[in-house]
Amino acid sequence: MAENSMTDSRVALVTGANKGIGLAIARGLGARGFRVAVGARDEDRREAAVQGLRADGVDAFGVALDVNSVRSAGAAATAIEAEAGRLDVLVNNAGIAGRVEEGVQDPTMLEVEALRTVMETNVYGALRVTNAMLPLLERSPAPRIVNMSSTMGSLALHTGPLLAAYASSKTMLNALTVHYARRFAQTPIIVNSACPGYVATDFTGHAAPRTPEQGAAIALHLATLPDDGPRGGFFDEEGPIPW
Template sequence: MTTIALITGANKGIGLETARQLAAKGIHVIIGARDAAKGEAAAQTLQAEGYKADFIPLEVSNEASVKQAAQTVTDRYGKLDILVNNAGIHPEFAQGVFSFEQMSLELLMQVYQTNFFGPFLVTREFLPLLGKSEAGRIVNTSSSAGSLTDQSNPESPYYGVNTAGYNSSKTSLNALTVQLAKQLTGTNIKVNSACPGWVQTDMGSAAAPRTVQQGAGIIIKLATLPNDGPNGGFFNEAGAIGW
């Protein structure tokens, strides 16, 4: 039976590379994106490379859009094996917002709408489909910028990344991972958080030291865990990350 994977925010960057690497394993990938033209183009790119891929409209911060996407996957496939909550934004970095005084409530809510409420909505609506998989896997694309351990350690390379909205939204996403993992104990579904590192994307900029191919590695690993793999953890390619 074909393995089906949905990746949110998959029209570019780490999301598209995650879709490509999963597809290379023979998995049918669904490109979830809010921009229909870009999402269709991404799916067509993978198809041209010989992979099984299609596109569904998915605006993670819009509940109606998420519900419609879940219904579409239900109608087309009847199940979901892998969910990668990849869609995320970091507008503070681009806008130079590095202090509480600069942060507007509107901007903070915008960050949380995509980075926290989005993964919650998508996961909630797709859990029934993941429950129909023999080995459901959920990967929340997080960041060590959301690690309270790293953020509290002046010697951590992430200590200087002081963007309150992005960092705390990823901390909150990690909390969702922990809470959901407890609910999923004893089921056929596993959920984990992944840190791809500082990657060369529109968000990460060309200054980043890591390629999208490298960044996607830990996501692929967690998306294809064996049955004895971890549940409720936070990992990068080197291993577990302190919460």
């Protein structure tokens, strides 16, 4: 799975890019020659991320984006078209863990509303943003969509603590990835899921062994796949993940 080096003047949108893995993905894409749209809901954090990326030499610009809003996703697409005129890569990185009680989300104690809240961002959010960006992506000669998932969503591996809401959302996101890949099987649009591993971020209380840059590596790989790259798969740095 060799990476495509033809990234000159290409444009990428990373959701939830104001910190953690999302910010590392944005920085990595910038280093590969992409112009990067930093999608984030909070204006101050979004602008701080943009300024930090620019200080690192990345051609970055901010895009107001609340993945929980269809209107916001549509407005973000309009803003990207006005600012950059195109979109070549979408990384659906924005996500939440949901409420955790004593380190777990016990399915026998899980309220429907708690599950719905996690799905709203992790699954429906990716759906909203992807569909809003499709008109722009379809103009690209080599469009790529990367959905940031987790091995915790694998039906085969059963990894990590018991997080019934979060893990289930990633299982559904993987299924959605497969169906997007099927839908675009005869087009240049390549869609895959990525697992960044156990990364030191706010999500993990910065207690994990991997850096955001290490977590970003698989997303960068999938975002720059050649035209004959895999479709509808679930990958980490070591290759395909059973799920």
